[in-house]
Amino acid sequence: MSAAPASSLRPRGTRQREVIGRLLQAAEGPLDVPELHRRALGELPKLGVATVYRTLKLLQEQGAAHMVTLDGENLYEASGRGHHHHFSCRACQRVFTLHTCPVALPAGTIYPGGFVVEAHEVTLYGVCPECAKNSL
Amino acid sequence: MSAAPASSLRPRGTRQREVIGRLLQAAEGPLDVPELHRRALGELPKLGVATVYRTLKLLQEQGAAHMVTLDGENLYEASGRGHHHHFSCRACQRVFTLHTCPVALPAGTIYPGGFVVEAHEVTLYGVCPECAKNSL
């Protein structure tokens, strides 16, 4: 292991971390690593995938980003943009972010059977507005 | 490609498919590939992982099984056991099957924004009844 700074050390501010973090923030939805890397290459032509992975791991440890898995594919998105869920369009394959939540399960809710709910994740599958229109 | 039978051909009934399918049906919850393989080895000592993967793909194409991803890990479960969701216990790591659904989104529902919902998936995270009791 060479990266992983001990918790007592503060990570340095580097250009690659700044760029990767910013791109994640600016993204319309969760991105997969190849896509994130591709976008970052625009500003840092020498950037290696390894750095993308290392930075994502760092961001996750800091709670600034997190991973979502959709259809077996790992995607990353910036945290702190409020409670939301995802919609996966089976026509165009894109993943959208939904800001309305279809469940009422505040943390601490006791679910039937005695399950203490601390968080929930919802993914909707179907056809996005755009594709629905095109298939009419 | 050597497996993937054309849609016009019906898959043969082999012992490995029977066993894998039966184990999936009998499972208490979704299983990962190594675990499914391990269980199957009890009846088919020569079974290779490749066959497990190939059979799972076949079962998924037939709609008899499907994959769920939890915490980045791919698990498989038999279909047709009714609408249900999953609960992941952060204490014991186990995955439970929940038979009550916290959302009201029948297929065909139009979600705010114009998203046509065909299916949904919900995963709850927290502490299972057993672990909750032990931590009191």
Add this chain to the structure above:
DNA sequence: GTGGGTGCAAACAATTTGCAACAGC
């Protein structure tokens, strides 16, 4: 100046595929 960070390539892990032997139908 020094220790963490980065790029690159090799190492790993998970899943897929080629191929010859084998088994349903």
Add this chain to the structure above:
DNA sequence: GCTGTTGCAAATTGTTTGCACCCAC
């Protein structure tokens, strides 16, 4: 017997790690 299926190993794909050089502090 013909054709799909399996086991094994090699090949892929996605992700992590070792290491020498570089840069933020």
